Amino acid sequence: xxxxxxxxxxxxxxxxxxxxxxxxxxxxxxxxxxxxxxxxxxxxxxxxxxxxxxxxxxxxxxxxxxxxxxxxxxxxxxxxxxxxxxxxxxxxxxxxxxxxxxxxxxxxxxxxxxxxxxxxxxxxxxxxxxxxxxxxxxxxxxxxxxxxxxxxxxxxxxxxxxxxxxxxxxxxxxxxxxxxxxxxxxxxxxxxxxxxxxxxxxxxxxxxxxxxxxxxxxxxxxxxxxxxxxxxxxxxxxxxxxxxxxxxxxxxxxxxxxxxxxxxxxxxxxxxxxxxxxxxxxxxxxxxxxxxxxxxxxxxxxxxxxxxxxxxxxxxxxxxxxxxxxxxxxxxxxxxxxxxxxxxxxx
Amino acid sequence: xxxxxxxxxxxxxxxxxxxxxxxxxxxxxxxxxxxxxxxxxxxxxxxxxxxxxxxxxxxxxxxxxxxxxxxxxxxxxxxxxxxxxxxxxxxxxxxxxxxxxxxxxxxxxxxxxxxxxxxxxxxxxxxxxxxxxxxxxxxxxxxxxxxxxxxxxxxxxxxxxxxxxxxxxxxxxxxxxxxxxxxxxxxxxxxxxxxxxxxxxxxxxxxxxxxxxxxxxxxxxxxxxxxxxxxxxxx
Numbered sequence: 319x320x321x322x323x324x325x326x327x328x329x330x331x332x333x334x335x336x337x338x339x340x341x342x343x344x345x346x347x348x349x350x351x352x353x354x355x356x357x358x359x360x361x362x363x364x365x366x367x368x369x370x371x372x373x374x375x376x377x378x379x380x381x382x383x384x385x386x387x388x389x390x391x392x393x394x395x396x397x398x399x400x401x402x403x404x405x406x407x408x409x410x411x412x413x414x415x416x417x418x419x420x421x422x423x424x425x426x427x428x429x430x431x432x433x434x435x436x437x438x439x440x441x442x443x444x445x446x447x448x449x450x451x452x453x454x455x456x457x458x459x460x461x462x463x464x465x466x467x468x469x470x471x472x473x474x475x476x477x478x479x480x481x482x483x484x485x486x487x488x489x490x491x492x493x494x495x496x497x498x499x500x501x502x503x504x505x506x507x508x509x510x511x512x513x514x515x516x517x518x519x520x521x522x523x524x525x526x527x528x529x530x531x532x533x534x535x536x537x538x539x540x541x542x543x544x545x546x547x548x549x550x551x552x553x554x555x556x557x558x559x560x561x562x563x564x565x566x567x568x569x570x571x572x573x574x575x576x577x578x579x580x581x582x583x584x585x586x587x588x589x590x591x592x593x594x595x596x597x598x599x600x601x602x603x604x605x606x607x608x609x610x611x612x613x614x615x616x617x618x619x620x621x622x623x624x625x626x627x628x629x630x631x632x633x634x635x636x637x638x639x640x641x642x643x644x645x646x647x648x649x650x651x652x653x654x655x656x657x658x659x660x661x662x663x664x665x
Numbered sequence: 666x667x668x669x670x671x672x673x674x675x676x677x678x679x680x681x682x683x684x685x686x687x688x689x690x691x692x693x694x695x696x697x698x699x700x701x702x703x704x705x706x707x708x709x710x711x712x713x714x715x716x717x718x719x720x721x722x723x724x725x726x727x728x729x730x731x732x733x734x735x736x737x738x739x740x741x742x743x744x745x746x747x748x749x750x751x752x753x754x755x756x757x758x759x760x761x762x763x764x765x766x767x768x769x770x771x772x773x774x775x776x777x778x779x780x781x782x783x784x785x786x787x788x789x790x791x792x793x794x795x796x797x798x799x800x801x802x803x804x805x806x807x808x809x810x811x812x813x814x815x816x817x818x819x820x821x822x823x824x825x826x827x828x829x830x831x832x833x834x835x836x837x838x839x840x841x842x843x844x845x846x847x848x849x850x851x852x853x854x855x856x857x858x859x860x861x862x863x864x865x866x867x868x869x870x871x872x873x874x875x876x877x878x879x880x881x882x883x884x885x886x887x888x889x890x891x892x893x894x895x896x897x898x899x900x
Contacts, residue, residue: 505764508756512753516751518710519751521714521734521736522744522745523764524768525767526734
């Protein structure tokens, strides 16, 4: 029964049902605040998808992701409020800015490996925060950036209202997921996975490590920039706290809860946590007493995240039931020789 | 084709390879014998560009390989099939094989042709093409690993312990396949502990001990050598 339900969830056609539900959400939402929260969750989800490229698929823990999110937000904010740009040109500029800065950071930082890379990016994230906080001539310092332009619509559509903006963010989210779905099935996606499984293995296949890692990093920061620009257009006021390292840790939590290296993990993780924290709002500051243990239990019982664990469970179940085609988990690991099949062969 | 002159490799203060000088001629099947820890894998990793030599020269078809990136070395035609297969078990057999063609990724037609050739070489893989590589038996996984290396169209194929952990019947098939690869024009450098089976198909052999090449000779000389027979063949 459980297996059938899970199999139904992983059917390709099911995604259209979820898209339909997402489209109908504003009609069923109890109030405008819920639409706002869902839009915000979608924005975070886009950022988490970016983190999933570099950390989930490529295996490099980037702790500056929140900083790049803030760079996207600040680029759009400053260009529209201080320099009089309209929303969409500033939006494109925000993407370009995060891509270029991502490239420069990537070229320098990706020479380091594993935890050295993570520590380096942690420092980059902190430098971004410090710059946004202290470079008052450019960023307005602690005062932040106000009067950020909202996205103007086309024809009768006006994105300054919460419901049209919700649909705008949803469109970007669907595009983001579609792009990563294509990426993960492509040779480039498999190249990233090969790198995650080990630098030496990837190199022995002829993969240019640096080029591919930098490409993954740039894609990842561009996603962060996209999310940041949408966030700035949504809240229309940003401050240096938007670059706080805590945001990066939140994004990592969303990714781990959903399932690192899976296609729908970032979305499931973000929505679960955002709505869980919303539903615990009545506990005010005490909500963490409940949220913390819940997170611990989740990590203990679902170490691959919600989606990752479901896919793994389904694969094992399918294998034990002798189903020919088990669902493919997108989390891929490298095998050494020690497998059950090998023992069977040797016997 | 391949020439090493006094190559040293160090891991910190430990000297893993000590004044290695060897030659592999085009079309040969050269076997590298040695116990665990003798330095065979270190030598392969050095030829692949994963280890940097601290001294000496490596030349391949007249081109100096010292300092080249591993991807450039694969591009130059030296490909390693590492010990222990190292497949991506949840990727399909086809995806594993196509990842081997990474350096030729723009030549899609050539890759398709090569893929067919690999399937002709390992017919069992054709029916397993869509299966996750991790679900295959050890022998089949080794076929995928060799096939993946062959997808890079190597001129020098380095096979590190391909018979490791396989049943005797599969080992025999594996050595026949290696001989077939060699007879089709690919030069092979084979590191093996299964000395007798390896020497039977070899043109020449080197013996490694403690990071040094201590012996060299053609197949007959090696098979007839008392020390080799005692230490590696056990007869």
